Amino acid sequence: MSIQNVAIIGLGLLGGSIGLAVREHAPDVTTCGFDRDAGVRAAARDRGLVGTVCDNAADAVRDADLIILCVPVGAMEQAASDLSQHIRPNAIVSDVGSSKQSVAEALSRALPDHTIIPAHPVAGTEQSGPDAGFSSLFSNRWCILTPADGAEKGAVQSLSDFWTKLGANVELMDAAHHDLVLAVTSHIPHLIAFTIVGTASDLEEVTRSEVIKYSAGGFRDFTRIAASDPVMWRDVFLNNKGAVLEMLGRFSEDLTALQRAIRSGDGETLHDLFSRTRAIRRQVIEQGQDDERPDFGREDHT
Numbered sequence: 001m002s003i004q005n006v007a008i009i010g011l012g013l014l015g016g017s018i019g020l021a022v023r024e025h026a027p028d029v030t031t032c033g034f035d036r037d038a039g040v041r042a043a044a045r046d047r048g049l050v051g052t053v054c055d056n057a058a059d060a061v062r063d064a065d066l067i068i069l070c071v072p073v074g075a076m077e078q079a080a081s082d083l084s085q086h087i088r089p090n091a092i093v094s095d096v097g098s099s100k101q102s103v104a105e106a107l108s109r110a111l112p113d114h115t116i117i118p119a120h121p122v123a124g125t126e127q128s129g130p131d132a133g134f135s136s137l138f139s140n141r142w143c144i145l146t147p148a149d150g151a152e153k154g155a156v157q158s159l160s161d162f163w164t165k166l167g168a169n170v171e172l173m174d175a176a177h178h179d180l181v182l183a184v185t186s187h188i189p190h191l192i193a194f195t196i197v198g199t200a201s202d203l204e205e206v207t208r209s210e211v212i213k214y215s216a217g218g219f220r221d222f223t224r225i226a227a228s229d230p231v232m233w234r235d236v237f238l239n240n241k242g243a244v245l246e247m248l249g250r251f252s253e254d255l256t257a258l259q260r261a262i263r264s265g266d267g268e269t270l271h272d273l274f275s276r277t278r279a280i281r282r283q284v285i286e287q288g289q290d291d292e293r294p295d296f297g298r299e300d301h302t
């Protein structure tokens with residue numbers, strides 16, 4: 001089935017970017033959107049994030065053959081239940097949530113009789129809201145689909161084709177595996193950034209103004225990540241608890257080993273690790289997932 005009408009629920013960074021990307025890459029597809037915040041709906045109209053901004057969710061989804069929930073992970077179940085009486089029987093319901101197992105369960109509880117194909121575009125910035133979206137957010141980024149066993153193959157293919165049109169590379173993955181992979185590549189790095197920025201701001205011996213003044217020494221890059229949306233990240237940690245705690249256990253062990261190496265003057269261990277991590281950075285750049293310029297090439301969007 002080729003997707004012709006898309007409804008986007010939640011018109012912040014992700015919802016807005018999908019709307020703009022559809023307009024640019026699939027102009028024949030119509031888009032309707034809804035956000036519970038009237039101010040966001042007004043901003044979405046001003047920016048033309050979707051073809052039609054509706055004042056209620058029912059109107060947005062009524063004609064849709066694909067509905068994408070772009071709300072925080074903890075709001076998915078409520079947002080989906082609000083739609084249950086208004087969705088066409090053969091419509092595909094998807095989402096962009098950063099954790100997948102708990103979202104899949106929430107969507108199945110809310111919409112037991114519908115076709116649900118969860119997804120996670122691994123693309124974002126620390127900005128949120130309707131002014132933050134841009135049409136190239138998904139270009140050359142991965143979008144991971146986590147269909148349940150036995151999900152309708154045609155629906156998976158249609159959703160995959162949709163994301164490919166928006167410029168993403170699509171991968172299918174088991175939801176539990178997705179949650180472990182993203183715990184280590186996204187959720188723990190954010191947790192570390194939140195921690196280090198919090199620790200620095202609580203210090204008594206070094207003043208906060210000194211921390212900010214000398215931030216170019218590495219701290220500044222953590223502050224970018226630590227500026228991410230508090231609601232979104234609260235929900236990610238509450239909803240990917242198991243995988244995050246498992247990976248955090250590994251991380252704590254490695255941190256303790258480094259602490260021991262520093263205390264005992266074991267320069268070889270430090271040098272070996274830092275050489276391995278430098279090589280990983282090179283691979284990230286070689287695979288087109290980042291830019292080697294000193295500003296990470298993000299000057300337009302961050």
Ligand code: NAP
Nearest residue numbers: 010012013014036070071072073079097098124125128129
């Ligand atoms: P965002 O910019 O804060 O936008 C979310 C919007 O959804 C807000 O305007 C919010 O309104 C609205 N909303 C909340 N509950 C709603 C409901 N029941 N019905 C309608 N609208 C509702 O957030 P985002 O960054 O786009 O993130 C959206 C989703 O994408 C999250 O699940 C997140 O995990 C995932 N994601 C984010 C990134 C990233 O880098 N940001 C990357 C990949 C995936 P209120 O402000 O009134 O709550």
